[in-house]
Amino acid sequence: MHLNVVPARTGLAWARQGVRTFWRQPMAMTGLFVLFVAVLSLTAVVPLIGFLLALVLMPAATLGMMAASRDAEAGRRARPAALFAAFRAGPAYARQMLLLGALYAGSFVLMLAISALFDGGQFAMGYVSGNRSASDMIENPSVQVAMWITLMLYMPLSMLFWHAPALVFWYRVSPLKSLFFSFVACIRNVGAFTVYGLAWAGIFLAGAVVVGTFTTLLLLTGVLGDSSSALAGSVAAGLVTISALVLVAMFFNSLYFTFVDCFVHPVEEAATADDASPSKSSS
Structure with missing residues (x-):
């Protein structure tokens, strides 16, 4: 296994491959993402x-979404079991992934603790409790500073863990080493990841425009009745929710392609387990 440095334009290919993979199996991918959210949400309560x-x-869970993308790219049906690939591959894989998860949890808590130094912990408590949009909290200048600090800290945190689950699972890299390799891969391919981020910003913006335009047309044509009616509000909220699920599912589908293009895996190192060897995508 060694790092591959790709051209900046590859970031656009990653986004395109995520969208393409989603539309190969849209119902399956949407259902998997809903299951992904449900598992984490139920655990959080x-x-x-x-x-x-x-x-x-x-x-x-993120590794599971990547495994589903790999299956779809290979022409196989993406199944719910893919979401639990890390735990189905055996105790050794499960232990390593849980250790990586413990490192992520510890790093995330440390990030919130640092932000608490700027606002007395208001933003951190609101985030943990799920009350992240209270107007009185958002308008507090110290909370705003804590939010920006959290955002800045989350960038290197996400770089550390971006490729780590796939490196631990498919390439058998230790959790600590996976963080190092993931961070270096993101730094070395910063051009591609910048284009990738801009591409997804454009996709999400286009999605919002399409949903907004469609909802407006429905209101103007009277299909939903008066714009202040309960039906109109429910339909608009439903369209926003469904479009958000689809767009975020597409984004998660694209994570797999960022990984296989950043790391080259020699054929002779292919692992024996069914879920232990990713296939190289074409950009």
């Missing part, structure tokens, strides 16, 4: 430790 458990499971 466990009293006292739910938030930490959800963070611990995040790398394994």
